Amino acid sequence: MKLSSVNLKSFLAKNGIFFALVLLVVFFTILNPRFMSTGNALNVLLQVAELGIVVLPLALLMISGSVDLSVGSIASASAVNSALVMSATGSTTLGIIAGLVFGVAAGALNGFLVAYLGLNPIVVTLGFLSVWGGYAMMVTGGRTVTRRELPEEFQEFGTAAVGPFPVRLLLLLLVVAGVWYVLNRHRVGRETYAIGGSERAARLMGVNVRRVRFGLFAATGLASALAGIMLGAKVQSVSPAVGLNLEMNALTVALLGGVAFAGGVGRVGGVLAGLLFFGVMRNGLVFLQASPFLQTIIVGLTLVVAVALDESIQKIVKQSWATRGKAVLESSIKANGDPGTLVEEGTTEAGERQRLGVGKH
Amino acid sequence: MMHSTQSLPGAGEGDMRLRLENLSVEFGATRALDGVTLSVAAGEVVGLLGHNGAGKSTLFNVLSGVYAASSGDFTVDGVPAPGKLTPQEAAGMGITVIHQEPALAPNLSILDNLFLGQGLRPSVGQREQARRALAEVGSDLDPGLMVDTLSLGERQLVDLARGFLAGGMKMLLLDEPTAALGRAETESLHALIRQLAARGVTVIYVSHRLPDILDVCERILVLRSGCLVVDGTAESFTGRTLAQALAPGMGDDKFVPARVQTSAGLLRSDGVSVAAGEVVGLFGMAAGEQFSFLAGLFGLDGHGRFSWNDRDVDIASPGAAVRWGIHLVPADRENDGLVSGASALDTVFLPWFSQLPGRGWWVGPAVGENTYAEARKKLNILGPGSDAPIDEFSGGNRQKHLLSRWMFPRQPRVLLLAQPTQGVDVGAKQDIATAVRELAAQGVAVLVASAESDEIAQLCDRSYVMYGGSRAEVPRGPEFSGDLVSTLLHLSDAERPMEGVSR
Numbered sequence: 078m079k080l081s082s083v084n085l086k087s088f089l090a091k092n093g094i095f096f097a098l099v100l101l102v103v104f105f106t107i108l109n110p111r112f113m114s115t116g117n118a119l120n121v122l123l124q125v126a127e128l129g130i131v132v133l134p135l136a137l138l139m140i141s142g143s144v145d146l147s148v149g150s151i152a153s154a155s156a157v158n159s160a161l162v163m164s165a166t167g168s169t170t171l172g173i174i175a176g177l178v179f180g181v182a183a184g185a186l187n188g189f190l191v192a193y194l195g196l197n198p199i200v201v202t203l204g205f206l207s208v209w210g211g212y213a214m215m216v217t218g219g220r221t222v223t224r225r226e227l228p229e230e231f232q233e234f235g236t237a238a239v240g241p242f243p244v245r246l247l248l249l250l251l252v253v254a255g256v257w258y259v260l261n262r263h264r265v266g267r268e269t270y271a272i273g274g275s276e277r278a279a280r281l282m283g284v285n286v287r288r289v290r291f292g293l294f295a296a297t298g299l300a301s302a303l304a305g306i307m308l309g310a311k312v313q314s315v316s317p318a319v320g321l322n323l324e325m326n327a328l329t330v331a332l333l334g335g336v337a338f339a340g341g342v343g344r345v346g347g348v349l350a351g352l353l354f355f356g357v358m359r360n361g362l363v364f365l366q367a368s369p370f371l372q373t374i375i376v377g378l379t380l381v382v383a384v385a386l387d388e389s390i391q392k393i394v395k396q397s398w399a400t401r402g403k404a405v406l407e408s409s410i411k412a413n414g415d416p417g418t419l420v421e422e423g424t425t426e427a428g429e430r431q432r433l434g435v436g437k438h
Numbered sequence: 439m440m441h442s443t444q445s446l447p448g449a450g451e452g453d454m455r456l457r458l459e460n461l462s463v464e465f466g467a468t469r470a471l472d473g474v475t476l477s478v479a480a481g482e483v484v485g486l487l488g489h490n491g492a493g494k495s496t497l498f499n500v501l502s503g504v505y506a507a508s509s510g511d512f513t514v515d516g517v518p519a520p521g522k523l524t525p526q527e528a529a530g531m532g533i534t535v536i537h538q539e540p541a542l543a544p545n546l547s548i549l550d551n552l553f554l555g556q557g558l559r560p561s562v563g564q565r566e567q568a569r570r571a572l573a574e575v576g577s578d579l580d581p582g583l584m585v586d587t588l589s590l591g592e593r594q595l596v597d598l599a600r601g602f603l604a605g606g607m608k609m610l611l612l613d614e615p616t617a618a619l620g621r622a623e624t625e626s627l628h629a630l631i632r633q634l635a636a637r638g639v640t641v642i643y644v645s646h647r648l649p650d651i652l653d654v655c656e657r658i659l660v661l662r663s664g665c666l667v668v669d670g671t672a673e674s675f676t677g678r679t680l681a682q683a684l685a686p687g688m689g690d691d692k693f694v695p696a697r698v699q700t701s702a703g704l705l706r707s708d709g710v711s712v713a714a715g716e717v718v719g720l721f722g723m724a725a726g727e728q729f730s731f732l733a734g735l736f737g738l739d740g741h742g743r744f745s746w747n748d749r750d751v752d753i754a755s756p757g758a759a760v761r762w763g764i765h766l767v768p769a770d771r772e773n774d775g776l777v778s779g780a781s782a783l784d785t786v787f788l789p790w791f792s793q794l795p796g797r798g799w800w801v802g803p804a805v806g807e808n809t810y811a812e813a814r815k816k817l818n819i820l821g822p823g824s825d826a827p828i829d830e831f832s833g834g835n836r837q838k839h840l841l842s843r844w845m846f847p848r849q850p851r852v853l854l855l856a857q858p859t860q861g862v863d864v865g866a867k868q869d870i871a872t873a874v875r876e877l878a879a880q881g882v883a884v885l886v887a888s889a890e891s892d893e894i895a896q897l898c899d900r901s902y903v904m905y906g907g908s909r910a911e912v913p914r915g916p917e918f919s920g921d922l923v924s925t926l927l928h929l930s931d932a933e934r935p936m937e938g939v940s941r
Binding site for chain 1: 798
């Protein structure tokens with residue numbers, strides 16, 4: 078295969094989601110020209126703000142080779158806890174703090190079980206998906222904490238804005254910036270990639286694998302709690318099912334955004350594109366007045382397609398490394414002579430054959 | 439040494455059992471087999487030697503249909519193998535491979551194992567067929583026995599018997615078959631090999647145990663860096679000349695002995711000592727105890743304990759080891775050393791970000807660039823730039839990155855190297871040796887664990903030989919590499935258990 082075609086293929090594999098996003102926007106605009114408007118763009122962003130807040134730390138966790146399927150239930154349980162504290166004390170601040178503390182604790186518990194006890198992350202967090210989902214239902218008796226029980230401050234939180242910028246959007250930006258910094262400019266980011274690429278190699282480098290993984294789980298729990306509270310504020314009432322399907326959507330977005338399920342690979346830009354793709358898709362389906370059941374089916378199919386793409390993308394990228402490496406080596410050999418045989422006379426393979434009296438067949 | 443095809447009287451060009459024609463296999467940038475041409479007659483027993491990465495397993499994998507050759511082809515009894523040979527087709531051509539660990543399911547019976555994956559329809563005759571196949575390898579085991587009740591030697595027989603089920607066995611490829619066997623089991627395996635050869639089966643025998651090869655093989659082939667470099671009759675070799683044939687024997691005259699700086703630092707652990715400024719070898723069997731010794735010092739499996747300048751040091755984890763200043767370059771660089779996808783720069787600096795300016799709180803894209811450039815010059819690293827993924831570099835240059843990581847960003851007190859030059863080309867071996875000797879001269883204590891005597895000979899001032907818990911010290915002499923091999927043979931003959939007792 079020619080080098081240029083290999084480069085093109087791996088470029089497309091790595092950046093396909095950006096092109097897919099543009100195509101999707103064009104597609105919906107053709108079907109309905111009103112789709113392309115500033116108002117609708119802001120709508121899309123606001124619709125995925127909470128999802129984005131969960132996906133970014135989850136992507137970090139996935140890059141480290143782990144996963145958290147309990148994010149949706151942690152969001153529900155945290156939101157419920159925070160609502161109950163608010164209605165009991167009348168203090169929004171206390172309520173939010175209670176919710177966030179619960180989220181960190183739930184994430185840390187996942188982290189402890191996975192990182193320190195070595196349990197399988199899929200099984201552990203699947204278990205807590207059920208535990209925290211059940212907990213949220215139990216403490217509320219399955220009933221929604223209504224707006225009448227919640228402080229007024231909290232009701233304003235959902236629509237609050239700094240200048241023209243909605244607070245919910247600013248919180249998303251804050252999380253994006255934080256995750257970008259950790260992944261690209263902090264030591265822990267490099268360690269996260271290393272752990273996901275080869276946990277054993279990372280350990281042999283002296284990386285404290287357990288501590289990093291524990292921290293990532295705790296951060297994901299915190300972000301889930303924040304998302305759950307925000308989802309409640311958005312509709313000004315807190316249902317125990319507020320985080321329903323969040324894990325499903327978050328996993329879909331992360332995989333769409335090029336995070337490898339096997340770990341070691343993923344970028345913030347890709348995840349953001351995946352998030353927008355997901356938001357545009359849902360928004361577009363609403364625009365086309367598709368049935369909500371059809372939407373659920375499409376999200377599920379997207380997840381399956383994303384996993385399939387993940388596999389082939391990683392393969393294409395690995396192939397391109399090998400091909401490119403070979404090309405570079407060959408050109409440097411042409412320029413400098415063969416590095417393998419440029420030693421002293423008599424130590425080249427041909428020399429050895431002669432010395433040992435072996436003819437080449 | 440005579441050319442093989444002429445050394446066999448009566449074996450005409452036409453009736454060769456196996457014929458390889460200019461066979462090459464490439465993986466990415468590395469060439470695992472490089473234009474190998476050879477032919478083997480029916481009933482011949484051939485020993486195949488070579489260091490790790492020399493291409494022995496690749497050759498076996500091509501013959502058994504696991505890998506496809508990049509170019510060239512091979513024929514069995516004059517019938518060319520199809521380009522995309524599958525393992526099933528290879529078995530159908532009469533090619534059987536026996537690995538060190540028999541590929542059997544322990545929770546099934548012999549009978550189930552024999553017919554597993556053969557695609558044969560279950561029938562009443564199966565038990566009889568199995569009994570006949572077992573009889574072919576001289577065993578009267580009951581096919582109903584569970585595999586996990588069998589000894590390792592018996593399991594190998596079952597594995598062998600499988601080769602007789604698919605049809606006639608024409609060629610038997612043995613990959614380190616005696617590595618885990620006791621003496622009696624080894625001898626009965628050799629007897630069986632002779633019987634099979636007498637019946638016309640061609641045997642290719644890979645082993646690190648030179649005496650085993652000399653015991654049973656008529657002809658010896660040596661692979662080095664994917665090329666066939668030696669092909670001769672077994673009588674023309676002794677243990678010592680074989681060791682020499684394996685060793686490139688270079689750089690000996692240029693070797694500068696170390697200035698031992700015992701006062702600057704002296705590590706002692708379990709009968710081994712190494713002083714600052716010194717490069718000391720630990721020689722033993724393939725995957726032998728010398729490697730677990732290094733892992734132990736590094737705190738990889740529980741605490742690492744040793745004394746440094748007569749003071750006790752306790753290393754709790756690899757992290758603690760790195761903080762103390764003991765660095766390990768592991769033997770399996772792809773799985774234990776490198777992280778696929780990491781940039782070349784990150785590969786070198788991953789453990790060190792917290793010690794660079796910014797203490798790991800701001801790791802810019804060019805942090806460490808200067809040290810990296812220096813390391814690249816010192817180790818003569820070739821390939822793409824510092825931001826390219828490490829996977830784009832060739833094997834030898836990847837190994838040089840791994841060495842750079844532990845040698846240059848921070849100078850260690852003790853450097854542990856596990857087979858630092860395995861699977862790299864001759865030039866890279868020389869570069870690595872030079873850099874390691876230079877680092878030692880700056881007052882670093884270096885331990886080199888290896889199963890290749892010439893690697894020790896190229897790098898070390900003296901060496902220990904390790905086998906079965908015993909240690910023997912071997913000083914550097916004119917025949918260093920050969921001395922190491924004969925010391926190991928001596929130790930292993932004294933220690934080798936009589937029966938397949940677990941070691």
